[in-house]
Amino acid sequence: MTIAARVSQRAARTVATRVQETQDMEARELPGSHILCEALVREGVDLMYGYPGGAIMPFYDALTSYPMLRHVLVRHEQAAAHAADGYARATGKVGVCVATSGPGATNLVTGLATAYMDSTPVVAITGQVARPFIGRDAFQETDVLGVTQPITKHNFLVKSIEDLADTVHEAFRLAKGGRPGPVLIDVPKDVQLGKGMYRPRASVSSIESFRAIHVPEPSPEAIARAVRLIASAQRPLIMSGHGVILSEAFEELRAFAEKTSIPIISTLLGLSALPVDHPLFLGMPGMHGPAHVNHAIGLADLIIGVGLRFDDRVTGKVSEFAPHARIIHIDIDASEMHKVKPAAVPIVADAKAALTALLEAVEPAEHADWIAEIRSWEAQENERLANATRDQEYPDPRSILDAIYEATNGDAIIVSDVGQHQMWTARFYPWKRPNSHITSGGLGTMGFSLPAAMGVKMGVPDATVWVVAGDGGIQMNIQELATLKQLGLALKVAIMNNGYLGMVRQWQQFFHNHNYSETPITGPDYPKLADAYGLSGMCITRREDVAAAVRKAMETPGTVIIDFVIEPESNVYPMVAPGSPITIMIEEPVEEVAHHD
Amino acid sequence: MTEQAAPTRAGQSDAHQDDAREHILVLFVNDRPGSVDRVVGVLRRRRANMQTLTIGRSELAEVVRITVVVDDSEVGVEQLVEQLRKVVDVRQVVNLSTAQAVARELALIKVSSTATSYSEIIELGHQFGAHPVDVTPETVTLEVTGSEEKVTKIVDLLQPYGIREIARTGCVAMTRGAADAGDSES
Numbered sequence: 203m204t205i206a207a208r209v210s211q212r213a214a215r216t217v218a219t220r221v222q223e224t225q226d227m228e229a230r231e232l233p234g235s236h237i238l239c240e241a242l243v244r245e246g247v248d249l250m251y252g253y254p255g256g257a258i259m260p261f262y263d264a265l266t267s268y269p270m271l272r273h274v275l276v277r278h279e280q281a282a283a284h285a286a287d288g289y290a291r292a293t294g295k296v297g298v299c300v301a302t303s304g305p306g307a308t309n310l311v312t313g314l315a316t317a318y319m320d321s322t323p324v325v326a327i328t329g330q331v332a333r334p335f336i337g338r339d340a341f342q343e344t345d346v347l348g349v350t351q352p353i354t355k356h357n358f359l360v361k362s363i364e365d366l367a368d369t370v371h372e373a374f375r376l377a378k379g380g381r382p383g384p385v386l387i388d389v390p391k392d393v394q395l396g397k398g399m400y401r402p403r404a405s406v407s408s409i410e411s412f413r414a415i416h417v418p419e420p421s422p423e424a425i426a427r428a429v430r431l432i433a434s435a436q437r438p439l440i441m442s443g444h445g446v447i448l449s450e451a452f453e454e455l456r457a458f459a460e461k462t463s464i465p466i467i468s469t470l471l472g473l474s475a476l477p478v479d480h481p482l483f484l485g486m487p488g489m490h491g492p493a494h495v496n497h498a499i500g501l502a503d504l505i506i507g508v509g510l511r512f513d514d515r516v517t518g519k520v521s522e523f524a525p526h527a528r529i530i531h532i533d534i535d536a537s538e539m540h541k542v543k544p545a546a547v548p549i550v551a552d553a554k555a556a557l558t559a560l561l562e563a564v565e566p567a568e569h570a571d572w573i574a575e576i577r578s579w580e581a582q583e584n585e586r587l588a589n590a591t592r593d594q595e596y597p598d599p600r601s602i603l604d605a606i607y608e609a610t611n612g613d614a615i616i617v618s619d620v621g622q623h624q625m626w627t628a629r630f631y632p633w634k635r636p637n638s639h640i641t642s643g644g645l646g647t648m649g650f651s652l653p654a655a656m657g658v659k660m661g662v663p664d665a666t667v668w669v670v671a672g673d674g675g676i677q678m679n680i681q682e683l684a685t686l687k688q689l690g691l692a693l694k695v696a697i698m699n700n701g702y703l704g705m706v707r708q709w710q711q712f713f714h715n716h717n718y719s720e721t722p723i724t725g726p727d728y729p730k731l732a733d734a735y736g737l738s739g740m741c742i743t744r745r746e747d748v749a750a751a752v753r754k755a756m757e758t759p760g761t762v763i764i765d766f767v768i769e770p771e772s773n774v775y776p777m778v779a780p781g782s783p784i785t786i787m788i789e790e791p792v793e794e795v796a797h798h799d
Numbered sequence: 800m801t802e803q804a805a806p807t808r809a810g811q812s813d814a815h816q817d818d819a820r821e822h823i824l825v826l827f828v829n830d831r832p833g834s835v836d837r838v839v840g841v842l843r844r845r846r847a848n849m850q851t852l853t854i855g856r857s858e859l860a861e862v863v864r865i866t867v868v869v870d871d872s873e874v875g876v877e878q879l880v881e882q883l884r885k886v887v888d889v890r891q892v893v894n895l896s897t898a899q900a901v902a903r904e905l906a907l908i909k910v911s912s913t914a915t916s917y918s919e920i921i922e923l924g925h926q927f928g929a930h931p932v933d934v935t936p937e938t939v940t941l942e943v944t945g946s947e948e949k950v951t952k953i954v955d956l957l958q959p960y961g962i963r964e965i966a967r968t969g970c971v972a973m974t975r976g977a978a979d980a981g982d983s984e985s
Binding site for chain 1: 836881882885
């Protein structure tokens with residue numbers, strides 16, 4: 203029997219067992235490792251990513267008694283954290299990852315920091331050396347609480363078996379409550395091994411507790427002030443962020459924008475909250491935002507920021523960001539208010555609750571002239587794009603994205619990595635499906651996409667999941683191809699391969715006098731690599747073959763890697779130099795003959 | 800009504816830190832391993848301009864009282880308070896304005912003394928309510944309690960005799976009147 207078949211057989215057994223297990227609410231004596239599993243089952247966990255090792259072995263021993271807790275063996279703990287993160291982003295549920303003490307735990311760090319920066323709910327469980335050894339530099343001992351303190355919402359060292367179940371429930375409450383984020387539970391080996399009384403009735407899971415479902419409501423006073431500002435605005439913009447996706451406020455956003463006729467711009471992590479073809483959707487602002495969006499910010503007299511934190515990649519030079527605009531700032535996290543841009547009206551609330559309240563309170567309005575003005579700049583921008591000087595032979599990043607959209611009818615979930623391809627994807631992919639854009643925004647973690655996509659695909663099995671990555675980032679967690687094969691999981695992987703660490707090379711070209719220091723990079727023969735892992739691969743070097751290759755990947759079962767060899771030195775345009783106002787952009791060069799004023 | 804733009808944030812934004820002044824923050828923190836560490840971590844990460852930090856017991860057995868004095872603008876300190884409130888083990892953060900609060904610190908000052916200077920030092924200390932807690936043929940150690948300004952003043956005046964060592968506790972503070980610190984939060 204193949205491993206995939208064994209896994210599915212195991213999954214099939216889960217339903218019956220789950221009912222039995224979750225209904226057993228009687229107090230009983232259990233080993234700590236079993237109490238841990240019981241608490242996870244009660245939290246509704248059905249999937250986790252991890253890697254066993256010395257200090258977490260009792261937990262793995264217990265795991266075989268809990269077949270409803272499906273565990274995926276990754277090839278590196280970093281991938282476990284990213285996969286849990288991807289699962290959480292795609293499903294809205296808490297993603298779970300597991301690692302042993304010491305190196306296992308430290309390997310989670312990049313993944314936890316990624317989840318922390320992007321506010322995604324992840325619970326990490328790490329083994330720790332037995333309590334008597336803590337603080338004595340034992341084998342594989344690391345102060346993982348100290349290491350992860352700045353990159354988790356909270357972390358716990360479980361000091362006694364009696365605290366285990368409550369700690370797990372509290373961790374889940376914290377991970378998904380308020381502004382979501384990662385929480386780590388460090389469990390010493392002897393706490394896992396020792397026996398204690400498990401009293402399910404004495405603890406409350408995050409699913410059952412009121413605190414987890416409590417949604418901060420906006421204050422009526424703040425809403426009233428916001429409505430007055432909105433009514434008097436001539437050139438308003440809605441700036442939509444990750445908070446809209448985290449609170450699934452897609453409909454509320456659309457309805458509010460349509461009632462007020464206010465055009466919408468979206469941060470990187472806010473993309474796909476609204477379809478790109480919506481008449482009010484303008485695009486992404488900031489360092490690589492199209493010119494019309496950045497110019498709109500420059501002229502706006504009101505910005506309604508929803509679920510975002512005015513990141514420096516969005517604002518550019520802060521003092522010149524939206525110089526004429528007053529700001530209504532909606533965020534669930536009070537500490538985001540006035541952090542970067544002072545808000546005229548701060549609204550500390552869940553995005554969905556705030557948009558619902560605003561929708562009810564605002565009067566319908568028209569902003570046809572303002573929108574027409576922005577659209578006229580967009581038309582100029584599009585003309586410039588059409589005349590850009592590009593080598594027509596190479597597969598063009600945009601042609602790859604268009605082909606993926608066509609072949610999937612826009613229903614795919616796109617998981618991008620970090621770099622030039624990420625910005626091209628954000629800019630040019632015609633987002634249609636809500637929450638179909640998954641990427642590492644805040645931390646900018648290369649190597650995120652492949653393991654995160656694994657979590658996305660397992661969280662939303664019916665969706666087609668495309669990874670779009672650069673040839674640098676894909677090599678950072680390439681080992682997960684083995685996990686995909688073992689799982690029998692079908693991801694489609696498009697590598698935009700330019701033989702450079704492209705974004706760094708672009709900065710070197712613009713700001714470091716073409717000094718391409720350590721950015722040329724080689725990679726494996728991807729079709730051969732895919733073959734070696736038991737997967738399928740193609741290499742595409744001509745633009746005319748792009749669409750057929752994407753279609754072929756869709757028809758081929760299992761994971762398929764397409765190595766698209768793109769123009770080596772193509773750049774992401776426009777670009778705002780770091781520290782510059784966003785209205786001053788480096789624009790794409792155009793053909794002389796096509797240029798006109 | 801007219802909407803007033805809030806003052807700008809010092810440090811992270813383009814704002815000037817021209818309105819920086821001293822703020823006394825009192826934190827009530829769960830007495831759990833690592834909870835003080837988390838508070839100090841936030842102060843460091845958020846670049847608080849920390850003057851003093853005092854940790855001690857409170858009226859509740861399971862709650863530690865942390866008093867931290869920071870120099871920051873009004874908006875900057877509001878930001879910091881919100882960041883500190885996010886620490887799970889922090890129960891409450893109160894920004895005590897100096898007008899409403901009694902703020903004190905204690906200092907131990909070890910001064911070189913000779914047979915001739917001994918009585919002068921004792922007399923000087925006496926004017927500040929300081930009393931000797933240890934005397935050797937070569938040194939006098941004075942204990943003084945009071946405002947930060949008072950302690951600084953006596954230190955200055957003792958300087959000519961030769962100060963060997965100073966230990967200052969940093970500020971602890973409490974609201975004046977019957978209200979508890981926890982009640983003064985607006």
